[in-house]
Amino acid sequence: MKTLLIVYHSLTGGTLQMARAAADGAAREPGVNVRLETAAAAVPEHLLAADGYLFACPENLAAMSGVMKDFFDRSYYPVLDHLQGRPYATLICAGSDGSNAARQIERIATGWRLKAIAEPLIVCTHAQTPEQILAPKRIGAADLLRCEETGATLAAGLALGIF
Ligand SMILES: Cc1cc2nc3c(=O)[nH]c(=O)nc-3n(C[C@H](O)[C@H](O)[C@H](O)COP(=O)(O)O)c2cc1C
DSSP states (O other), X not given: OEEEEEEEOOSSSHHHHHHHHHHHHHHTSTTEEEEEEETTTOOHHHHHHOXXXXXXXXXXXXXXXXXXXXXXXXXXXXXXXXSTTOEEEEEEEESSOOHHHHHHHHHHHHHTTOEESSOOEEEEOOOOSHHHHHSOOOOOHHHHHHXXXXXXXXXXXXXXXXX
């Protein structure tokens, strides 16, 4: 049995929906145990115990959200040199951009020598004004399906041992 760890942070619910959709897609794979953890609760032991990863967070102030960054800050050195070659994918929920958050996670994953199985999946909620940005988000069905497919692909590859 392989384990897929999904670590996520969400302020207004968008990333949470994306992470849950990815978890649903991955859970359809019988050979894979899916572990969904908030970035605040995730610890290095979760990373060490998993075979593949999905990192999901919003872009805030042109960077990954602070809570997600805190997870990487706490985990980076404790697991360095122990995760080589394991597969991962990234989901970013953004108002209009998302590329910087994706790039930051990519750099950390490169340091860990993880293997990207797909380009970062960025979903834009088109929130521009303070009111829109602070409002609860609802991710559309087509975008949720893309997240589901990312989770399913990662899980299928893990189960088959093809990554
Ligand atoms: C403090 C703050 C800063 C933000 N900065 C950016 C940004 O730099 N680029 C961007 O595309 N969206 C930005 N956003 C918008 C969020 O990424 C967007 O609302 C996203 O849907 C939030 O995801 P969540 O619902 O999972 O929290 C920002 C939001 C907040 C609260």
